[in-house]
Amino acid sequence: MRQEVRLTAVGRRYGLRGPWVLRGVDLGVGPGTLVRVDGANGSGKSTLLRLLARLDAPSEGRISGRPRTAYVPERFPAALPFTPLGYLAHLGAVHGLPREAAARAAKTWLERFGAEAYGRTPMARLSKGSSQKVAVAQALVGDPELLVLDEAWTGLDAPARAELERAVAERTAAGGAVVFVDHDPRRLAGMPDATCTVTGGRLERRTGGHGAAVAGPLTVVTVQGATGSQLPSHVSEVVVSGAEIGGGRHRLVVPASRSDVLLRALLTAAPPWHVVGVVPAADDSGNRS
Amino acid sequence: MTALLRYQSDLLLRSQRWLPPVILYAVFLCVGVRSGEPVLDSLGYTAAALLPVAAWLTRICVTGEPAAARACVAAARGPARAQLAGLLTALFAAALLGTAATVVVALISDPASNGHRVHVAPWRATASGLPAALACALLGAAVGALTCRPVLRSTGRAVPAMLLGALLALVVAGSPAQAAVSGLVTGSRTGRAPVPVLPLVAAALVAAAAFAVSARLASRRAP
Numbered sequence: 227m228r229q230e231v232r233l234t235a236v237g238r239r240y241g242l243r244g245p246w247v248l249r250g251v252d253l254g255v256g257p258g259t260l261v262r263v264d265g266a267n268g269s270g271k272s273t274l275l276r277l278l279a280r281l282d283a284p285s286e287g288r289i290s291g292r293p294r295t296a297y298v299p300e301r302f303p304a305a306l307p308f309t310p311l312g313y314l315a316h317l318g319a320v321h322g323l324p325r326e327a328a329a330r331a332a333k334t335w336l337e338r339f340g341a342e343a344y345g346r347t348p349m350a351r352l353s354k355g356s357s358q359k360v361a362v363a364q365a366l367v368g369d370p371e372l373l374v375l376d377e378a379w380t381g382l383d384a385p386a387r388a389e390l391e392r393a394v395a396e397r398t399a400a401g402g403a404v405v406f407v408d409h410d411p412r413r414l415a416g417m418p419d420a421t422c423t424v425t426g427g428r429l430e431r432r433t434g435g436h437g438a439a440v441a442g443p444l445t446v447v448t449v450q451g452a453t454g455s456q457l458p459s460h461v462s463e464v465v466v467s468g469a470e471i472g473g474g475r476h477r478l479v480v481p482a483s484r485s486d487v488l489l490r491a492l493l494t495a496a497p498p499w500h501v502v503g504v505v506p507a508a509d510d511s512g513n514r515s
Numbered sequence: 516m517t518a519l520l521r522y523q524s525d526l527l528l529r530s531q532r533w534l535p536p537v538i539l540y541a542v543f544l545c546v547g548v549r550s551g552e553p554v555l556d557s558l559g560y561t562a563a564a565l566l567p568v569a570a571w572l573t574r575i576c577v578t579g580e581p582a583a584a585r586a587c588v589a590a591a592r593g594p595a596r597a598q599l600a601g602l603l604t605a606l607f608a609a610a611l612l613g614t615a616a617t618v619v620v621a622l623i624s625d626p627a628s629n630g631h632r633v634h635v636a637p638w639r640a641t642a643s644g645l646p647a648a649l650a651c652a653l654l655g656a657a658v659g660a661l662t663c664r665p666v667l668r669s670t671g672r673a674v675p676a677m678l679l680g681a682l683l684a685l686v687v688a689g690s691p692a693q694a695a696v697s698g699l700v701t702g703s704r705t706g707r708a709p710v711p712v713l714p715l716v717a718a719a720l721v722a723a724a725a726f727a728v729s730a731r732l733a734s735r736r737a738p
Contacts, residue, residue, distance in 0.1 A: 240736075240737040241737070276586075279586075279590040280590070280593065280594075280734070281586055281589050281590060281594055281734065282734055282735075283734040283735050292593075294591070295590045295591065296587070296590055296591060297586055297587055297589075297590035298587075299582075299583035299586050299587065300583070301583055302583050302584075303581035303582075303583050303584055305581050306526070306580075306581065306584055307526065307529035307530045307531075308525070308526075308529065312525075316518070316521070316522040316525065317522075317587065317588070317591070319518035319521065319522070320518045320519055320522055320588055320591050320592060321591045322518075322591075361583075361587075364587055365587070368591065370591075374590065
């Protein structure tokens with residue numbers, strides 16, 4: 227039941243005679259795709275994300291497709307009378323999880339973002355960064371088909387930023403779509419299937435991203451398979467380059483944020499591949515964020 | 516929808532914003548209802564006082580949630596359903612409050628018409644007081660829904676509009692709340708307890724229409 231969200235000739239303005247924020251936007255976000263949205267401050271990026279998340283109805287044009295969506299807003303309020311665990315359990319249930327599963331998922335995601343210590347602290351007493359961790363976790367508890375991230379990395383500490391990149395890679399590998407806005411050009415570098423730029427209320431779409439355009443940190447994974455076995459087909463969608471180095475061994479170069487996804491694909495293949503080594507790529511010039 | 520309602524009611528309870536309207540209602544009742552007075556008259560007052568309280572509760576439920584938190588929930592279930600959950604939570608809270616007040620008032624009042632001429636059984640009085648209170652809760656929720664976000668967004672206009680709307684809903688001839696309340700007051704004079712079915716149905720229709728407008732506008736107006 228995976229669905230594509232498609233915007234067809236969509237325009238949005240606030241008020242009956244307000245200026246157009248966006249106009250003539252055509253964009254499809256299919257399963258398993260990662261889309262980056264760029265643009266100057268106030269150019270309408272957030273409006274585009276709100277349209278994709280179906281929070282705003284378009285003033286003209288139409289939007290089709292209604293996948294299960296989660297949204298991380300730009301500024302998440304601490305002014306909620308819940309504890310993070312209580313809030314996340316509620317949101318998990320709203321996303322359709324049974325109550326026990328929602329409570330479990332809440333705990334898991336807080337742990338992944340290193341916020342389990344604040345699980346029972348009232349949200350009004352959380353710091354901005356911890357509050358942002360809750361904002362990100364609420365979007366991930368429900369295993370959404372479409373994840374919309376409006377500057378979700380802002381305010382997170384370095385381990386949580388890396389964890390969110392991994393979570394995004396997992397979502398796309400599991401067939402979910404992710405659309406994100408971030409001011410750091412190195413964010414998920416090389417991974418997006420498409421980059422869209424909003425300028426003057428219009429949308430420019432550039433496809434691609436893999437190969438020579440990779441700018442982020444890379445990981446080299448050396449694996450060995452049974453004689454004559456082929457690499458699983460979806461491995462090629464993740465890796466930047468791959469080469470056979472003899473003896474049934476393959477040397478695969480992958481964006482660091484996607485290495486877990488690659489390893490999972492190889493280890494769960496039938497027959498499974500043997501992982502010989504995982505090392506950061508030599509040409510990784512220290513541009514980790 | 517159950518998860519949304521549970522989330523909204525937890526939000527309302529924990530935010531403690533329900534306290535002022537509930538205290539206001541208690542004060543209304545303490546001032547207007549004396550034990551030993553004719554039951555139908557007191558029930559009419561109980562129902563009428565519930566209308567502004569229901570409008571206020573609706574305003575609390577709809578505007579209490581921060582915009583970003585609302586967006587998170589709306590992304591999961593759609594803005595219309597998220598809005599509807601807030602409105603229904605307020606309506607349930609008002610209905611609960613009205614039911615409790617009606618039962619208490621029916622028990623402590625004099626089971627008779629004005630001047631103690633005709634006996635009115637407490638259960639008979641409750642049977643006519645409950646629909647009247649529910650009609651007022653529904654109409655109050657409708658007034659609240661039409662006088663807050665996303666229909667009216669500035670507090671400066673919304674609050675006076677809500678107060679005026681609640682007043683008009685109570686006094687204008689033809690309003691279901693006015694019909695229900697005046698039915699009780701007239702019944703207190705004659706000793707015949709009417710069951711205001713028609714006002715209740717009319718109030719439910721008005722509330723449904725108001726909720727539909729509010730839910731429909733939720734995705735169309737600026738956040």
